Amino acid sequence: MEPDLEVVQIRPGESFAAWSHGYPYRTVRWHFHPEYELHQVVATNGRYFVGDFIGEFEPGNLVLTGPNLPHNWVSDVPKETIVPLRCRIIQFSEGFISGAMKALPELAALAPVLEASRRGLLFSKEISREISPYMEEVMDAQGVRRIELFMMIAGLLSRAQGSRLLASASYRPDPSGYMSAGINKALAYIRENLTQPFSEADLAAIAGQSTSGFSRAFRQHTGMSLVQYVKRLRINLACQILMSDEQASITSICYEVGYNNLSNFNRQFLTEKGMTPSRFRRLLLDNINTAKAAHGGARKQHLSRRDKDRAAQGSPREEALC
Secondary structure (H helix, E strand, C coil): CCCEECCCCCCCCCCCEEEEEEECCCCCCCEECCCEEEEEECCCCEEEEECCEEEEECCCCEEEECCCCCEEEEECCCCCCCEEEEEEEEEECHHHHHHHHHHCHHHHHHHHHHHHHHHCEECCHHHHHHHHHHHHHHCCCCCHHHHHHHHHHHHHHHCCCCCEECCCCCCCCCHHHHCCCHHHHHHHHHHHCCCCCCCHHHHHHHHCCCHHHHHHHHHHHHCCCHHHHHHHHHHHHHHHHHHHCCCCCHHHHHHHCCCCCHHHHHHHHHHHHCCCHHHHHHHHHHHHHHHHHHHHHHHHHHHHHHHHHHHHHCCHHHHHHC
16 A cells, blocks of 8 residues: 655744644554654554554654654544544654765754654653654743753663664665655645636646546645645745845735735735734834844943943953053
8 A cells, every 4th residue: 555645834933843633633544754753652552654664652652763764653533532642753854964964063962863763763651752842832832942852862772772663674665656645646746836816726737636626636635635735835926025125015925926816815924823924024024123133222222331340340442551
């Protein structure tokens, strides 16, 4: 059975995704993604699958899966049972972690763990217990605190003892093979042509399905309609441009991300983000200016203290003349 491609959304302004879900949930299926995933089970028992490995899990099960390694956790619960919180997840890209390791050489200690995760790495119960409070806090953490928690988790993983490799040494994930599945071809097409016009019929033809069949499969795969999915990706792209290019006009961004009507773009942005693009930019600039003002105030305070100290102690020239 070929795994489904899961499209991981790492929000603008964040280095990694941190989220949780209950059971049942749409991503509880045999799937893969290019990102690393640290997966900690909070509740339920069941069976989990990583590459060609099959095992039993219980609360506290902590596994790191590497890029494109298929995986799935299936809870053993009665039908119609709803579990509000089943697991917590951190997902991060190879680009992010390799960049962090270049900037911070001390992170080289994590390299063997990342390499081992390409076969799936099960950590001990002791490590899971140590990491658990950090995993819980990072779900809702903001700003620098997210990075602090990520680094604490990375440190614990790098020093972990008694970890177990899961998939066999001969197992090699082949994402190019997985992408032969029709729905995955369509998802790849959307990513590569996000700002271009295309229809559901176009994607259905790429997937080799009827339009109605593709619509059902797409909703089952992503948890949303094609229109909702494309809107979310385009609005997220607009946010990235707003954050990175202060000179770009709202109108130019509208057309750049694939909309051909400014009022519709504003309306969709408001629905998705709870504010208009112009307000989003204004709040972003306010935040930047506040940070600059705080930095400038701190610098003036520092200079003032330095001048007072010099006045009290006498400058080197004054001391030489005495």
